[in-house]
Amino acid sequence: MTIAITGATGSIGGALFRQLSDAGADVRPISRADASYADTSGLTAALRGTETVFLVSGRESLHRVLEHESAVEAIANAGAKRVVYLSFYGAAADCTFTFGRDHWHTEQRIRDSGLEFTFLRDNFYQKILPFFADRHGVIRGPAGDGVLSAVADRDVVDVAAAVLQDTGHNGATYDLTGPADLSMRDIAAALSRVSGREVTFVNETVEEAYVSRAHFGAPKFEVDGWVTTYLAIARGETAGVSGDVAALTGHKPQDFDAFLAENPATWAHLLPAAG
Template structure:
Protein backbone atom coordinates (compact mmCIF):
# COMPACT_ATOMS: atom_id res chain seq x y z
CA UNK A 1 0.00 0.00 0.00
CA UNK A 2 1.29 3.43 -1.02
CA UNK A 3 0.03 6.63 0.58
CA UNK A 4 0.38 10.06 -0.99
CA UNK A 5 0.29 13.16 1.17
CA UNK A 6 -0.53 16.55 -0.33
CA UNK A 7 -2.91 14.75 -2.67
CA UNK A 8 -4.80 17.99 -3.36
CA UNK A 9 -1.61 19.81 -4.37
CA UNK A 10 0.23 20.24 -7.63
CA UNK A 11 2.72 17.40 -7.18
CA UNK A 12 0.80 15.14 -4.82
CA UNK A 13 -2.30 15.43 -6.97
CA UNK A 14 -0.41 14.34 -10.05
CA UNK A 15 1.13 11.41 -8.22
CA UNK A 16 -2.24 10.33 -6.83
CA UNK A 17 -3.77 10.49 -10.31
CA UNK A 18 -0.99 8.27 -11.66
CA UNK A 19 -1.43 5.79 -8.81
CA UNK A 20 -5.21 5.38 -8.48
CA UNK A 21 -4.86 2.58 -5.93
CA UNK A 22 -2.78 4.71 -3.58
CA UNK A 23 -4.30 6.14 -0.43
CA UNK A 24 -4.80 9.87 -0.87
CA UNK A 25 -4.21 12.10 2.13
CA UNK A 26 -4.93 15.82 2.40
CA UNK A 27 -4.97 18.29 5.26
CA UNK A 28 -8.65 17.47 5.71
CA UNK A 29 -7.70 13.88 6.50
CA UNK A 30 -4.93 14.69 8.97
CA UNK A 31 -2.66 17.66 9.61
CA UNK A 32 1.03 16.83 9.92
CA UNK A 33 1.05 18.25 13.43
CA UNK A 34 -1.67 15.80 14.52
CA UNK A 35 0.52 12.73 15.01
CA UNK A 36 -2.16 10.38 16.39
CA UNK A 37 -4.66 11.15 13.64
CA UNK A 38 -2.06 10.88 10.89
CA UNK A 39 -0.79 7.63 12.38
CA UNK A 40 -4.31 6.23 12.11
CA UNK A 41 -4.59 7.45 8.53
CA UNK A 42 -1.35 5.62 7.67
CA UNK A 43 -2.39 2.30 9.17
CA UNK A 44 -1.52 -0.50 6.75
CA UNK A 45 0.67 1.71 4.55
CA UNK A 46 4.06 0.34 3.46
CA UNK A 47 5.45 3.26 1.41
CA UNK A 48 4.73 6.95 1.97
CA UNK A 49 5.23 9.96 -0.27
CA UNK A 50 5.82 12.78 2.19
CA UNK A 51 5.25 16.07 0.40
CA UNK A 52 6.80 18.87 2.41
CA UNK A 53 4.30 20.89 4.43
CA UNK A 54 3.33 24.43 3.63
CA UNK A 55 5.74 27.12 4.77
CA UNK A 56 5.21 27.98 8.42
CA UNK A 57 7.20 29.05 11.44
CA UNK A 58 7.06 25.49 12.81
CA UNK A 59 7.25 23.49 9.60
CA UNK A 60 10.17 21.39 10.84
CA UNK A 61 8.18 20.33 13.90
CA UNK A 62 5.27 19.42 11.62
CA UNK A 63 7.56 17.33 9.43
CA UNK A 64 8.91 15.51 12.47
CA UNK A 65 5.37 14.85 13.64
CA UNK A 66 4.49 13.36 10.25
CA UNK A 67 7.58 11.15 10.29
CA UNK A 68 6.76 10.00 13.82
CA UNK A 69 3.27 9.10 12.64
CA UNK A 70 4.74 7.04 9.80
CA UNK A 71 7.05 5.18 12.18
CA UNK A 72 4.21 4.55 14.62
CA UNK A 73 1.97 3.23 11.86
CA UNK A 74 4.59 0.72 10.71
CA UNK A 75 5.42 2.43 7.42
CA UNK A 76 8.57 0.83 6.00
CA UNK A 77 9.73 3.43 3.51
CA UNK A 78 9.43 7.20 2.95
CA UNK A 79 9.95 9.11 -0.28
CA UNK A 80 10.44 12.70 0.86
CA UNK A 81 9.99 15.71 -1.41
CA UNK A 82 12.91 17.90 -0.39
CA UNK A 83 14.67 20.85 -2.04
CA UNK A 84 17.76 21.42 -4.16
CA UNK A 85 20.88 22.16 -2.18
CA UNK A 86 19.28 21.37 1.17
CA UNK A 87 21.94 21.99 3.82
CA UNK A 88 22.13 23.32 7.37
CA UNK A 89 23.40 26.71 6.20
CA UNK A 90 22.11 26.93 2.64
CA UNK A 91 21.16 30.42 1.50
CA UNK A 92 17.48 29.62 0.96
CA UNK A 93 16.16 29.60 4.51
CA UNK A 94 13.38 27.10 3.81
CA UNK A 95 15.98 24.72 2.38
CA UNK A 96 17.42 24.38 5.87
CA UNK A 97 14.13 22.88 7.09
CA UNK A 98 14.40 20.29 4.35
CA UNK A 99 17.93 19.30 5.40
CA UNK A 100 16.90 18.89 9.03
CA UNK A 101 13.89 16.83 7.94
CA UNK A 102 16.15 14.58 5.88
CA UNK A 103 18.40 14.05 8.91
CA UNK A 104 15.41 13.22 11.09
CA UNK A 105 14.19 10.62 8.60
CA UNK A 106 17.68 9.11 8.42
CA UNK A 107 17.65 8.66 12.19
CA UNK A 108 14.38 6.70 12.32
CA UNK A 109 15.54 3.51 10.65
CA UNK A 110 13.01 3.97 7.84
CA UNK A 111 14.13 3.21 4.32
CA UNK A 112 14.22 6.52 2.48
CA UNK A 113 14.53 8.25 -0.86
CA UNK A 114 14.98 12.03 -1.11
CA UNK A 115 13.76 13.94 -4.15
CA UNK A 116 15.41 17.35 -4.10
CA UNK A 117 13.53 19.46 -6.59
CA UNK A 118 14.65 22.84 -7.86
CA UNK A 119 12.25 25.78 -8.05
CA UNK A 120 9.12 24.92 -10.01
CA UNK A 121 8.85 26.23 -13.55
CA UNK A 122 5.18 26.97 -13.03
CA UNK A 123 6.03 29.32 -10.17
CA UNK A 124 8.36 31.52 -12.21
CA UNK A 125 5.60 33.63 -13.84
CA UNK A 126 4.26 34.31 -10.35
CA UNK A 127 7.47 36.14 -9.48
CA UNK A 128 6.26 39.09 -11.54
CA UNK A 129 4.56 41.97 -9.78
CA UNK A 130 1.31 43.62 -10.89
CA UNK A 131 3.31 45.72 -13.35
CA UNK A 132 4.67 42.63 -15.06
CA UNK A 133 8.22 43.03 -13.75
CA UNK A 134 10.21 40.42 -11.84
CA UNK A 135 12.26 42.04 -9.08
CA UNK A 136 14.66 40.40 -6.68
CA UNK A 137 18.29 40.09 -5.62
CA UNK A 138 19.18 37.22 -7.97
CA UNK A 139 21.76 39.17 -9.96
CA UNK A 140 22.91 37.18 -12.98
CA UNK A 141 22.63 33.85 -11.16
CA UNK A 142 20.93 30.90 -12.79
CA UNK A 143 18.09 28.58 -11.81
CA UNK A 144 17.49 25.09 -13.23
CA UNK A 145 13.75 25.11 -12.60
CA UNK A 146 11.80 21.86 -12.98
CA UNK A 147 8.19 21.18 -13.94
CA UNK A 148 5.47 19.78 -11.69
CA UNK A 149 4.95 16.98 -14.21
CA UNK A 150 8.58 15.88 -14.05
CA UNK A 151 8.71 15.92 -10.26
CA UNK A 152 5.51 13.89 -10.05
CA UNK A 153 6.77 11.37 -12.59
CA UNK A 154 9.99 10.97 -10.61
CA UNK A 155 8.01 10.45 -7.43
CA UNK A 156 5.95 7.72 -9.09
CA UNK A 157 9.12 6.02 -10.27
CA UNK A 158 10.68 6.20 -6.81
CA UNK A 159 7.52 4.92 -5.12
CA UNK A 160 6.97 1.97 -7.42
CA UNK A 161 10.46 0.99 -8.59
CA UNK A 162 13.34 -0.88 -7.01
CA UNK A 163 16.82 0.30 -6.15
CA UNK A 164 15.94 3.75 -4.80
CA UNK A 165 16.44 3.17 -1.09
CA UNK A 166 19.15 5.40 0.35
CA UNK A 167 19.30 7.51 -2.81
CA UNK A 168 19.07 11.28 -3.18
CA UNK A 169 17.97 12.62 -6.56
CA UNK A 170 18.36 16.20 -7.78
CA UNK A 171 15.37 17.09 -9.94
CA UNK A 172 15.98 19.94 -12.37
CA UNK A 173 15.02 21.14 -15.79
CA UNK A 174 17.42 20.64 -18.72
CA UNK A 175 18.91 24.14 -18.55
CA UNK A 176 19.80 26.84 -16.05
CA UNK A 177 18.43 30.28 -16.86
CA UNK A 178 19.06 33.74 -15.48
CA UNK A 179 15.97 35.66 -14.45
CA UNK A 180 16.68 37.95 -17.40
CA UNK A 181 16.22 34.90 -19.65
CA UNK A 182 13.17 33.71 -17.71
CA UNK A 183 11.59 37.14 -18.05
CA UNK A 184 12.38 37.29 -21.78
CA UNK A 185 10.55 34.00 -22.36
CA UNK A 186 7.59 35.42 -20.47
CA UNK A 187 7.65 38.61 -22.53
CA UNK A 188 8.40 40.77 -19.50
CA UNK A 189 11.56 42.06 -17.84
CA UNK A 190 13.65 41.45 -14.76
CA UNK A 191 15.02 44.23 -12.59
CA UNK A 192 17.70 43.17 -10.07
CA UNK A 193 17.30 44.50 -6.54
CA UNK A 194 19.71 44.69 -3.66
CA UNK A 195 18.84 42.55 -0.64
CA UNK A 196 17.87 45.70 1.24
CA UNK A 197 15.61 46.83 -1.60
CA UNK A 198 14.00 43.38 -1.74
CA UNK A 199 13.04 43.44 1.93
CA UNK A 200 11.75 46.99 1.63
CA UNK A 201 9.67 46.29 -1.48
CA UNK A 202 7.95 43.35 0.23
CA UNK A 203 7.28 45.00 3.55
CA UNK A 204 3.80 46.17 2.52
CA UNK A 205 2.55 42.57 2.41
CA UNK A 206 2.67 42.39 6.19
CA UNK A 207 3.91 38.80 6.06
CA UNK A 208 5.75 37.21 9.00
CA UNK A 209 9.51 37.78 9.06
CA UNK A 210 10.30 34.10 8.39
CA UNK A 211 8.17 34.16 5.25
CA UNK A 212 9.70 37.34 3.86
CA UNK A 213 13.15 35.90 4.56
CA UNK A 214 12.18 32.82 2.56
CA UNK A 215 11.01 34.91 -0.37
CA UNK A 216 14.12 37.06 -0.47
CA UNK A 217 16.60 34.26 0.21
CA UNK A 218 15.25 32.26 -2.74
CA UNK A 219 16.61 35.01 -5.00
CA UNK A 220 19.82 35.16 -2.99
CA UNK A 221 20.27 31.42 -3.51
CA UNK A 222 20.00 31.97 -7.27
CA UNK A 223 22.60 34.74 -7.06
CA UNK A 224 24.90 32.46 -5.04
CA UNK A 225 24.73 29.76 -7.73
CA UNK A 226 23.07 27.26 -5.41
CA UNK A 227 20.21 26.51 -7.84
CA UNK A 228 22.23 26.47 -11.07
CA UNK A 229 23.34 22.84 -11.30
CA UNK A 230 21.59 20.83 -14.01
CA UNK A 231 21.04 17.16 -13.23
CA UNK A 232 20.12 14.20 -15.37
CA UNK A 233 18.14 12.56 -12.58
CA UNK A 234 14.73 13.27 -14.13
CA UNK A 235 15.71 11.26 -17.20
CA UNK A 236 17.37 8.57 -15.08
CA UNK A 237 14.16 8.08 -13.10
CA UNK A 238 11.58 8.49 -15.85
CA UNK A 239 13.39 7.44 -19.01
CA UNK A 240 12.65 10.72 -20.76
CA UNK A 241 14.33 14.14 -20.82
CA UNK A 242 13.23 16.83 -18.41
CA UNK A 243 10.91 19.47 -19.83
CA UNK A 244 12.41 22.85 -20.71
CA UNK A 245 10.88 26.08 -19.43
CA UNK A 246 8.42 26.98 -22.17
CA UNK A 247 5.63 29.20 -20.79
CA UNK A 248 2.40 29.16 -22.72
Protein backbone atom coordinates in the same frame (compact mmCIF):
# COMPACT_ATOMS: atom_id res chain seq x y z
CA MET B 1 2.44 -2.83 -1.50
CA THR B 2 0.13 -0.08 -0.28
CA ILE B 3 1.46 3.40 -1.01
CA ALA B 4 0.22 6.42 0.93
CA ILE B 5 0.27 9.77 -0.86
CA THR B 6 0.27 12.79 1.45
CA GLY B 7 -0.79 16.16 0.11
CA ALA B 8 -3.30 14.30 -2.05
CA THR B 9 -5.39 17.42 -2.69
CA GLY B 10 -2.36 19.41 -3.86
CA SER B 11 -0.95 19.71 -7.37
CA ILE B 12 1.89 17.21 -6.94
CA GLY B 13 0.17 14.77 -4.60
CA GLY B 14 -3.09 14.83 -6.52
CA ALA B 15 -1.47 14.20 -9.89
CA LEU B 16 0.71 11.47 -8.40
CA PHE B 17 -2.29 9.73 -6.83
CA ARG B 18 -4.17 9.76 -10.14
CA GLN B 19 -1.16 8.48 -12.08
CA LEU B 20 -0.50 5.61 -9.71
CA SER B 21 -4.20 4.73 -9.51
CA ASP B 22 -4.43 4.63 -13.29
CA ALA B 23 -1.39 2.34 -13.32
CA GLY B 24 -3.18 -0.09 -11.01
CA ALA B 25 -1.11 0.59 -7.90
CA ASP B 26 -2.60 0.19 -4.43
CA VAL B 27 -2.61 3.82 -3.28
CA ARG B 28 -4.19 5.64 -0.37
CA PRO B 29 -4.70 9.43 -0.54
CA ILE B 30 -3.94 11.35 2.65
CA SER B 31 -4.99 14.98 3.04
CA ARG B 32 -5.32 17.51 5.84
CA ALA B 33 -8.92 16.38 6.17
CA ASP B 34 -7.59 13.01 7.35
CA ALA B 35 -4.94 14.41 9.73
CA SER B 36 -2.46 17.27 9.88
CA TYR B 37 1.25 16.61 10.18
CA ALA B 38 1.16 18.06 13.68
CA ASP B 39 -1.42 15.45 14.72
CA THR B 40 0.94 12.52 15.27
CA SER B 41 -1.68 10.08 16.54
CA GLY B 42 -4.26 11.02 13.91
CA LEU B 43 -1.73 10.69 11.09
CA THR B 44 -0.52 7.38 12.52
CA ALA B 45 -4.05 6.03 12.30
CA ALA B 46 -4.49 7.34 8.75
CA LEU B 47 -1.25 5.67 7.62
CA ARG B 48 -1.68 2.33 9.37
CA GLY B 49 -1.51 -0.56 6.93
CA THR B 50 0.66 1.26 4.37
CA GLU B 51 4.17 0.18 3.49
CA THR B 52 5.53 3.18 1.60
CA VAL B 53 4.71 6.86 2.21
CA PHE B 54 5.21 9.74 -0.19
CA LEU B 55 5.81 12.71 2.11
CA VAL B 56 5.12 16.12 0.59
CA SER B 57 6.62 18.98 2.57
CA GLY B 58 4.15 20.96 4.65
CA ARG B 59 3.22 24.58 4.18
CA GLU B 60 5.93 27.09 4.96
CA SER B 61 5.62 28.14 8.59
CA LEU B 62 7.66 28.83 11.69
CA HIS B 63 6.86 25.32 12.90
CA ARG B 64 7.32 23.35 9.70
CA VAL B 65 10.30 21.31 10.93
CA LEU B 66 8.40 20.26 14.05
CA GLU B 67 5.41 19.30 11.89
CA HIS B 68 7.66 17.25 9.62
CA GLU B 69 9.21 15.53 12.63
CA SER B 70 5.71 14.64 13.81
CA ALA B 71 4.88 13.24 10.37
CA VAL B 72 8.02 11.09 10.32
CA GLU B 73 7.18 9.78 13.78
CA ALA B 74 3.67 8.93 12.58
CA ILE B 75 5.03 7.06 9.55
CA ALA B 76 7.26 4.94 11.78
CA ASN B 77 4.52 4.40 14.36
CA ALA B 78 2.11 3.28 11.66
CA GLY B 79 4.44 0.43 10.73
CA ALA B 80 5.42 1.74 7.30
CA LYS B 81 8.84 0.68 6.09
CA ARG B 82 9.79 3.38 3.63
CA VAL B 83 9.38 7.10 2.98
CA VAL B 84 9.95 9.02 -0.23
CA TYR B 85 10.39 12.65 0.76
CA LEU B 86 9.90 15.60 -1.58
CA SER B 87 12.82 17.77 -0.51
CA PHE B 88 14.60 20.75 -2.06
CA TYR B 89 17.63 21.16 -4.32
CA GLY B 90 20.77 21.97 -2.36
CA ALA B 91 19.14 21.44 1.03
CA ALA B 92 21.72 22.06 3.76
CA ALA B 93 21.86 23.21 7.36
CA ASP B 94 23.34 26.53 6.27
CA CYS B 95 21.97 26.98 2.75
CA THR B 96 21.03 30.55 1.87
CA PHE B 97 17.38 29.81 1.09
CA THR B 98 15.91 29.73 4.59
CA PHE B 99 13.13 27.31 3.70
CA GLY B 100 15.72 24.96 2.22
CA ARG B 101 17.11 24.48 5.72
CA ASP B 102 13.77 23.01 6.80
CA HIS B 103 14.22 20.28 4.22
CA TRP B 104 17.72 19.44 5.42
CA HIS B 105 16.53 19.06 9.01
CA THR B 106 13.66 16.86 7.82
CA GLU B 107 16.06 14.68 5.85
CA GLN B 108 18.18 14.21 8.98
CA ARG B 109 15.12 13.22 11.01
CA ILE B 110 14.22 10.65 8.38
CA ARG B 111 17.77 9.28 8.35
CA ASP B 112 17.60 8.88 12.13
CA SER B 113 14.17 7.20 12.07
CA GLY B 114 15.24 3.76 10.91
CA LEU B 115 12.94 4.03 7.88
CA GLU B 116 14.18 3.23 4.42
CA PHE B 117 14.17 6.43 2.39
CA THR B 118 14.60 8.17 -0.93
CA PHE B 119 14.96 11.96 -1.22
CA LEU B 120 13.69 13.82 -4.28
CA ARG B 121 15.34 17.23 -4.23
CA ASP B 122 13.49 19.38 -6.72
CA ASN B 123 14.68 22.76 -7.91
CA PHE B 124 12.19 25.64 -8.00
CA TYR B 125 9.02 24.78 -9.89
CA GLN B 126 8.58 26.25 -13.34
CA LYS B 127 5.03 27.22 -12.42
CA ILE B 128 6.23 29.82 -9.89
CA LEU B 129 8.63 31.61 -12.25
CA PRO B 130 5.96 33.70 -14.04
CA PHE B 131 4.88 35.02 -10.64
CA PHE B 132 8.37 36.41 -10.04
CA ALA B 133 7.11 39.18 -12.37
CA ASP B 134 4.55 41.61 -10.95
CA ARG B 135 1.57 42.92 -12.90
CA HIS B 136 3.77 45.75 -14.19
CA GLY B 137 6.07 43.24 -15.85
CA VAL B 138 8.99 43.65 -13.44
CA ILE B 139 10.99 40.94 -11.68
CA ARG B 140 12.69 42.35 -8.58
CA GLY B 141 15.22 40.69 -6.33
CA PRO B 142 18.92 40.38 -5.45
CA ALA B 143 19.59 37.50 -7.87
CA GLY B 144 22.34 39.17 -9.89
CA ASP B 145 23.49 36.99 -12.77
CA GLY B 146 22.73 33.78 -10.90
CA VAL B 147 20.72 30.96 -12.43
CA LEU B 148 18.27 28.25 -11.46
CA SER B 149 17.25 25.04 -13.21
CA ALA B 150 13.51 25.01 -12.58
CA VAL B 151 11.57 21.78 -13.03
CA ALA B 152 8.02 21.09 -14.21
CA ASP B 153 5.47 19.55 -11.86
CA ARG B 154 4.77 16.73 -14.29
CA ASP B 155 8.41 15.66 -14.30
CA VAL B 156 8.46 15.55 -10.50
CA VAL B 157 5.29 13.44 -10.57
CA ASP B 158 6.77 11.05 -13.14
CA VAL B 159 9.94 10.62 -11.08
CA ALA B 160 7.98 10.06 -7.87
CA ALA B 161 5.76 7.45 -9.57
CA ALA B 162 8.81 5.56 -10.81
CA VAL B 163 10.60 5.66 -7.46
CA LEU B 164 7.55 4.71 -5.39
CA GLN B 165 6.97 1.55 -7.39
CA ASP B 166 10.58 0.35 -7.18
CA THR B 167 12.36 -0.28 -3.88
CA GLY B 168 15.70 -0.27 -5.70
CA HIS B 169 16.03 3.44 -4.90
CA ASN B 170 16.43 3.05 -1.15
CA GLY B 171 19.08 5.40 0.26
CA ALA B 172 19.27 7.47 -2.92
CA THR B 173 19.03 11.24 -3.30
CA TYR B 174 17.98 12.60 -6.69
CA ASP B 175 18.22 16.15 -8.01
CA LEU B 176 15.19 17.07 -10.12
CA THR B 177 15.81 19.93 -12.54
CA GLY B 178 14.71 21.22 -15.88
CA PRO B 179 16.93 20.94 -18.98
CA ALA B 180 18.63 24.35 -18.71
CA ASP B 181 19.92 26.96 -16.29
CA LEU B 182 17.88 30.18 -16.42
CA SER B 183 18.83 33.64 -15.16
CA MET B 184 16.26 36.24 -14.17
CA ARG B 185 16.89 37.93 -17.50
CA ASP B 186 16.26 34.64 -19.31
CA ILE B 187 12.98 34.26 -17.44
CA ALA B 188 12.02 37.85 -18.26
CA ALA B 189 12.80 37.27 -21.95
CA ALA B 190 10.70 34.10 -22.04
CA LEU B 191 7.77 35.90 -20.41
CA SER B 192 8.18 38.77 -22.88
CA ARG B 193 8.00 36.37 -25.82
CA VAL B 194 4.89 34.59 -24.65
CA SER B 195 2.95 37.60 -23.32
CA GLY B 196 3.88 40.12 -26.00
CA ARG B 197 4.88 42.76 -23.45
CA GLU B 198 8.28 43.74 -22.18
CA VAL B 199 9.19 42.04 -18.92
CA THR B 200 12.32 43.31 -17.19
CA PHE B 201 14.55 42.38 -14.27
CA VAL B 202 15.64 44.81 -11.56
CA ASN B 203 18.59 43.55 -9.55
CA GLU B 204 17.80 44.87 -6.08
CA THR B 205 20.12 45.06 -3.11
CA VAL B 206 19.06 43.01 -0.10
CA GLU B 207 17.89 46.16 1.66
CA GLU B 208 15.83 47.22 -1.36
CA ALA B 209 14.28 43.75 -1.55
CA TYR B 210 12.98 43.97 2.00
CA VAL B 211 11.62 47.48 1.42
CA SER B 212 9.84 46.54 -1.83
CA ARG B 213 8.08 43.63 -0.09
CA ALA B 214 7.09 45.48 3.07
CA HIS B 215 3.66 46.44 1.71
CA PHE B 216 2.56 42.79 1.78
CA GLY B 217 2.56 42.85 5.58
CA ALA B 218 3.84 39.27 5.68
CA PRO B 219 5.57 37.83 8.77
CA LYS B 220 9.35 38.15 8.87
CA PHE B 221 10.05 34.44 8.34
CA GLU B 222 8.05 34.53 5.12
CA VAL B 223 9.74 37.67 3.79
CA ASP B 224 13.11 36.15 4.69
CA GLY B 225 12.17 33.16 2.55
CA TRP B 226 11.19 35.38 -0.39
CA VAL B 227 14.38 37.44 -0.28
CA THR B 228 16.72 34.49 0.27
CA THR B 229 15.19 32.81 -2.78
CA TYR B 230 16.98 35.42 -4.90
CA LEU B 231 20.12 35.42 -2.77
CA ALA B 232 20.47 31.65 -3.16
CA ILE B 233 20.21 32.11 -6.92
CA ALA B 234 22.86 34.84 -6.86
CA ARG B 235 25.22 32.62 -4.88
CA GLY B 236 24.97 29.72 -7.31
CA GLU B 237 23.10 27.39 -4.97
CA THR B 238 20.28 26.68 -7.44
CA ALA B 239 22.46 26.24 -10.54
CA GLY B 240 23.23 23.02 -12.35
CA VAL B 241 21.33 20.66 -14.61
CA SER B 242 20.84 17.08 -13.45
CA GLY B 243 20.20 14.03 -15.59
CA ASP B 244 18.08 12.35 -12.92
CA VAL B 245 14.67 13.15 -14.47
CA ALA B 246 15.64 11.56 -17.78
CA ALA B 247 17.33 8.59 -16.10
CA LEU B 248 14.34 7.81 -13.89
CA THR B 249 11.52 8.51 -16.34
CA GLY B 250 12.98 7.74 -19.75
CA HIS B 251 12.08 11.15 -21.13
CA LYS B 252 13.68 14.58 -21.17
CA PRO B 253 12.46 17.16 -18.65
CA GLN B 254 10.13 19.85 -19.96
CA ASP B 255 11.71 23.17 -20.86
CA PHE B 256 10.38 26.52 -19.64
CA ASP B 257 9.14 27.78 -23.02
CA ALA B 258 7.07 24.62 -23.49
CA PHE B 259 5.69 25.00 -19.98
CA LEU B 260 4.59 28.59 -20.68
CA ALA B 261 2.93 27.57 -23.94
CA GLU B 262 0.93 24.88 -22.16
CA ASN B 263 0.05 26.93 -19.08
CA PRO B 264 -1.12 30.43 -20.10
CA ALA B 265 -2.92 30.94 -16.78
CA THR B 266 0.45 31.27 -15.04
CA TRP B 267 1.31 34.46 -16.96
CA ALA B 268 -2.19 35.87 -17.46
CA HIS B 269 -1.44 38.62 -14.92
CA LEU B 270 0.97 40.12 -17.46
CA LEU B 271 -1.76 40.66 -20.06
CA PRO B 272 -3.74 43.93 -20.32
CA ALA B 273 -6.96 43.93 -18.31
CA ALA B 274 -10.06 43.25 -20.37
CA GLY B 275 -12.10 46.33 -21.26
